[in-house]
Amino acid sequence: MTRTDYCIIGGGIVGLATAYQLLRLQPDASLVLLEAAPELASHQTGHNSGVIHSGIYYAPDSLKARFSMAGAQQTKEFCREHGIDYAEPGKLLVATSELELARLGQLEDRAAIHGLPCERIDASELARREPNITGLGALFLPDTGIVDYRAVAQKLAELVVAAGGQVVTGAPVTSIREDPDLVHVGTATADYTCRRLVACAGLQSDRMAELAGMDIDVQIIPFRGEYFALPAAMSGYVRHLIYPVPDPALPFLGVHLTPTVAGTITVGPNAVLGMAREGYPKFSVNVRDVARYARFPGFWKVARNHAGTAVREVRNSLFKASYLQECRKYAPGLRAADLLPFEAGIRAQAVRRDGTLIHDFLLAETERMIHVLNAPSPAATAALPIGAHLAGKAVLAA
Numbered sequence: 510m511t512r513t514d515y516c517i518i519g520g521g522i523v524g525l526a527t528a529y530q531l532l533r534l535q536p537d538a539s540l541v542l543l544e545a546a547p548e549l550a551s552h553q554t555g556h557n558s559g560v561i562h563s564g565i566y567y568a569p570d571s572l573k574a575r576f577s578m579a580g581a582q583q584t585k586e587f588c589r590e591h592g593i594d595y596a597e598p599g600k601l602l603v604a605t606s607e608l609e610l611a612r613l614g615q616l617e618d619r620a621a622i623h624g625l626p627c628e629r630i631d632a633s634e635l636a637r638r639e640p641n642i643t644g645l646g647a648l649f650l651p652d653t654g655i656v657d658y659r660a661v662a663q664k665l666a667e668l669v670v671a672a673g674g675q676v677v678t679g680a681p682v683t684s685i686r687e688d689p690d691l692v693h694v695g696t697a698t699a700d701y702t703c704r705r706l707v708a709c710a711g712l713q714s715d716r717m718a719e720l721a722g723m724d725i726d727v728q729i730i731p732f733r734g735e736y737f738a739l740p741a742a743m744s745g746y747v748r749h750l751i752y753p754v755p756d757p758a759l760p761f762l763g764v765h766l767t768p769t770v771a772g773t774i775t776v777g778p779n780a781v782l783g784m785a786r787e788g789y790p791k792f793s794v795n796v797r798d799v800a801r802y803a804r805f806p807g808f809w810k811v812a813r814n815h816a817g818t819a820v821r822e823v824r825n826s827l828f829k830a831s832y833l834q835e836c837r838k839y840a841p842g843l844r845a846a847d848l849l850p851f852e853a854g855i856r857a858q859a860v861r862r863d864g865t866l867i868h869d870f871l872l873a874e875t876e877r878m879i880h881v882l883n884a885p886s887p888a889a890t891a892a893l894p895i896g897a898h899l900a901g902k903a904v905l906a907a
Contacts, residue, residue, distance in 0.1 A: 513539040513675075514905060516694050516703035518682055518717055520544025521554040522658055522889050523881060524709035525665035526896030527903075531707075532672040534904050540674040541701055542666075543694070545681035545713070550662035552787060553711050554889060556734075556854030558767045558775060561585065561595065561654035562887035565602075565620050565627070566755060566762070572870040576891035576898070578623060581652065583893040588656060591664050594770045600653035600750040603635065603644035603839045609754040610645055616754070617648055626651050641746055644839050653750055657770050658889045685721035685878075692877050705903045708880040712786040712857045718880040723873055727859045727882055728805045731786045731798065734778025734856055735826055737848035744772055751839060762886070764835040775851060776836055776843075781826040782819065789853050810864025859883035870895070879903055 514535070517528045520542060528542045546552070561584050564577035588595040604610045613629075620627035628649040630638070635647045666676050677699075684695035685706070692706040710717040715729045739746055746766070753763040767775045785795035802808045812819060825832040829845050836843050859867040859882055871883035879902055881895075888895065 510700050510702060511541065512702045513541045514704050515540040515903065516692065516701055516706045517542040517709065518706070519709035519711060520546070520549040520676065520678060521552060521709060521711050522550060522662045522665070522892040523884050523895055525549065525662050525669065526892040527707050527709060527899045528669045528674055529665045530893070530896040530900035531903065532669060532674055534900055536672060538905070540669070542669065542674060542676045543680045543682060543696060544676070544678045547679050549666055549676070549678060550659045553854065553857065554662050555659045556789070556852065557658065557886070557889055558765070558778070559655050559657060559769050560750065560767060560890070561656055562890040563600070563625050563650050563653050564623060564887070565616055565625055565650060569619070569622050573868070573887065573891070574623065576870070576894045577887040579894040580887065580891035581654070584656065584661065584890060585654060587661065587893060593656065593660050593664060595654055595656040596770060597652060597654040598749050598768055599649060599651040600752055601635065601639065601642070602648040602650070602752050602754055603642060604646050604754050605644050605838045612754045612757070613646060613648055620648070620650070639747055639749060639751065641842055642751055642839055643841055655750070655768060655770055682717065682720070685717070687721060687875060687877055704877065704905055706878045707899050707903050708878070709884070711884070712855060714857065714880065714882050715859070718873055718882060721878060721880065723875065723880065725873055725882060726862050727867065727871065728802060728807060729786070729857045730802050730808055730811070730860050731783030732780045732856045732858050733783040733826070734780060734854040736775050736777035736851040736853060738851040739774040739776065739847055740849060743847060744774060746774055753839060764832070766836070766840065776848060777851070778854060779822050779825050779832065779835070780856070781822040783855050786855060789855065791853070805862070807860040807862045807864045811860055811866065814864060856885065858885065
């Protein structure tokens with residue numbers, strides 16, 4: 510039995526940032542971080558587009574807006590301080606229809622509310638800046654960046670260990686029990702007691718909360734984000750991140766072209782219902798995961814409300830030609846042969862029993878526990894301020 514002041518469940522970037530921020534607040538505290546996978550940042554952190562988001566999409570009163578804008582600045586500062594490569598190519602939000610042009614205007618207004626640098630450009634200027642991209646107009650966000658979040662997560666882990674924390678991988682949590690004075694956490698190989706627990710379990714966040722005896726009204730529905738990559742010879746195909754104008758009714762940003770710090774240009778992701786929370790190869794199925802959401806009424810309500818979108822996403826997943834059409838709306842020169850295989854990601858989307866898709870960050874708390882039930886994109890961008898927020902809520906009185 511190991512006794513600590515704090516136990517963090519989850520070795521993704523949010524869990525690591527929380528551990529890092531806690532030990533900055535209380536340098537003498539004892540802390541253990543438990544990660545089920547053999548390696549840190551194995552799931553959402555290591556399978557995203559690597560974008561440092563500006564925060565333009567999010568409602569001014571949302572945690573997403575607050576944390577992503579602060580997180581963009583803090584992430585860049587963290588990278589500079591610790592020698593982690595990042596770049597700021599900027600993002601172009603490209604409108605390809607009159608409806609999207611109208612939405613572009615709304616996003617321009619939101620950028621002004623947030624105080625984000627933003628430039629509206631017309632079709633001819635778009636073509637001048639990006640000869641391979643076509644649209645009726647675009648918004649240019651110069652501060653949008655790119656980074657390898659696995660590298661950020663690894664540095665956070667190193668700093669946690671250097672500050673005296675323990676980071677334990679290959680330690681899936683099997684039990685959580687809260688007493689008046691302590692929280693008891695069991696794994697397959699060891700047991701822990703702590704005075705405060707923070708669960709940042711991502712794709713398993715609902716299960717961790719239920720394991721702890723919490724009565725929650727949400728369930729995680731997994732959505733696969735399938736990517737392609739352009740050939741190395743097309744590494745200069747675009748200079749900026751190229752995004753479509755998103756549908757405000759959906760929590761996904763659409764298929765985009767993203768230069769990476771490794772020099773690749775990725776294409777994607779789509780957002781198709783996943784048949785496994787942690788199954789990355791195409792057609793992965795976990796019967797337990799599927800049976801869980803099939804019994805959940807909120808899933809069926811989401812399916813009915815977004816049936817048209819679901820059909821389109823399945824078609825795009827099954828047929829490269831259909832996926833290609835999503836890209837060719839703004840990059841008409843792309844061919845099917847240009848889309849090379851690339852590893853998929855899986856997004857944890859929290860859904861309420863009534864079918865509401867939860868767009869913002871969501872916490873559930875008891876006297877000694879905090880469970881992060883929803884930490885959608887831009888959680889990687891926002892990890893440092895999210896971690897500071899969670900650490901501030903969890904910190905023990907001196």
